[in-house]
Amino acid sequence: MKVQDIMAHLEAKHPGESEYLQAVREVLESIEEVYNQHPEFEKAKIVERLVEPDRIFTFRVTWVDDKGEVQTNLGYRVQFNAALGAYKGGLRFHKAVNVSMLKFLGFEQIFKNSLTNLPLGGGKGGSDFDPVGKSDAEVMRFCQAFMYELWRNIGPDQDSPAGDVGVGGREIGYLYGAYKKLAREHSTGALTGKSYGWGGSLIRPEATGFGAIYYVERMLKEKKESLKGKKIALSGFGNVAWGAATKATELGAEVVAISGPDGVVEIKGGMDKKMIAYMLDLRASGKNIVEPFAKKFSKVSKFTAGKKAWSVKCDIACPCAFQNELDEKDAKQLIKNGVQYVAEVSNMGCQPGAIAAFQAAGIPFGPGKAVNAGGVATSGLEIAQNAAHYNWTSEEVDAKLHKIMNDIYDMCVQYGKEKDGSINYVKGANIAGFMRVANAMLAQGTI
Numbered sequence: 001m002k003v004q005d006i007m008a009h010l011e012a013k014h015p016g017e018s019e020y021l022q023a024v025r026e027v028l029e030s031i032e033e034v035y036n037q038h039p040e041f042e043k044a045k046i047v048e049r050l051v052e053p054d055r056i057f058t059f060r061v062t063w064v065d066d067k068g069e070v071q072t073n074l075g076y077r078v079q080f081n082a083a084l085g086a087y088k089g090g091l092r093f094h095k096a097v098n099v100s101m102l103k104f105l106g107f108e109q110i111f112k113n114s115l116t117n118l119p120l121g122g123g124k125g126g127s128d129f130d131p132v133g134k135s136d137a138e139v140m141r142f143c144q145a146f147m148y149e150l151w152r153n154i155g156p157d158q159d160s161p162a163g164d165v166g167v168g169g170r171e172i173g174y175l176y177g178a179y180k181k182l183a184r185e186h187s188t189g190a191l192t193g194k195s196y197g198w199g200g201s202l203i204r205p206e207a208t209g210f211g212a213i214y215y216v217e218r219m220l221k222e223k224k225e226s227l228k229g230k231k232i233a234l235s236g237f238g239n240v241a242w243g244a245a246t247k248a249t250e251l252g253a254e255v256v257a258i259s260g261p262d263g264v265v266e267i268k269g270g271m272d273k274k275m276i277a278y279m280l281d282l283r284a285s286g287k288n289i290v291e292p293f294a295k296k297f298s299k300v301s302k303f304t305a306g307k308k309a310w311s312v313k314c315d316i317a318c319p320c321a322f323q324n325e326l327d328e329k330d331a332k333q334l335i336k337n338g339v340q341y342v343a344e345v346s347n348m349g350c351q352p353g354a355i356a357a358f359q360a361a362g363i364p365f366g367p368g369k370a371v372n373a374g375g376v377a378t379s380g381l382e383i384a385q386n387a388a389h390y391n392w393t394s395e396e397v398d399a400k401l402h403k404i405m406n407d408i409y410d411m412c413v414q415y416g417k418e419k420d421g422s423i424n425y426v427k428g429a430n431i432a433g434f435m436r437v438a439n440a441m442l443a444q445g446t447i
Ligand code: 2IT
Pocket: 088, 089, 090, 091, 112, 160, 161, 162, 163, 164, 165, 192, 347, 372, 373, 375, 376, 377, 379
């Protein structure tokens, strides 16, 4: 396999799908050497098969807004790869959603899900529906209309969507209600991120953020350091940033920044429980702005419009919002300000130039597909509980999540250790994730 040749072919075939091509290039560059030591992979054309989704559904979603006006959006589900299990991955509702974005997310999901060591294939879906400013009733009608199309193609042994940007517990509730009615089955494993009490798992809302901080803890431990007193800058203020802020604070770190599309809030001395809880209110307001946080906690925090979290001096930087949100210029500013660790919590949160800058500066960089895998891992645990008609306690779920993150970290080190002793976590995560999928594909024949 030659990365250049595969990429030239894909660029010609999928012009303009820049995010998808970016995600594929990173994986191929990481695995090239190992891949070429396995002639059986080349013979079975594993890479050529892996880069194309099994199938993509595109559908029209028509709904009626509060004014009685008819609205039409596009809905998608990319069922990317099912070598390891039924398709699994979130649904994203965001105005910028398109096929390229969902293909990049679906592709990343294959390797991330593989890293969890659970039986999960990779998929992703969503819509260009913009939840900002929509009423609860509008969100419900949209979710129901979306499920009219999707319900036949999901199920616990087929494809199990979850939340992602713009899709949280409320949306999963509406989606599941519609699914149950259409499928005439209370088949809880068809969606994850459900509320506790009707199939949801304890710790699922916290899992992505908790898992990320467990991974960061290991990155620090590698250098004989701990989170105590470390300053962390997070971007975003949604579910993922909330979970990370909760665990980081619990472990003695100071969360010194959160951000939104409107700007950054700098927090002196870190966050307390009240501030962390207020992040949930901010998100629930549906306005997608972070400035009210600085108004509410004006004694210790300051809002700056138009600035990113990366302008705030910190020891650890964790993008928790959106892809490509941290560019090379941001990376250089963070490095100048003395950042010591970077862990992507958002999928593909850092641009390739930023990752290269961190790695060149010798700053340990944890890639999204490993760092944020605790979310989907706990979705896998939710499905296991659904299948067993049984609920584990918070402690039981958290212990399993913690073990999975430790195992992922160890795999990243195993496959990512360089000759000079440094750890390339990007390479480690990509190779470890790839090997399981490739071996499963080989075992299942050319299909
Ligand atoms: O990016 C992700 O891993 C998610 N949005 C969660 C996927 C899942 O199925 O829990």
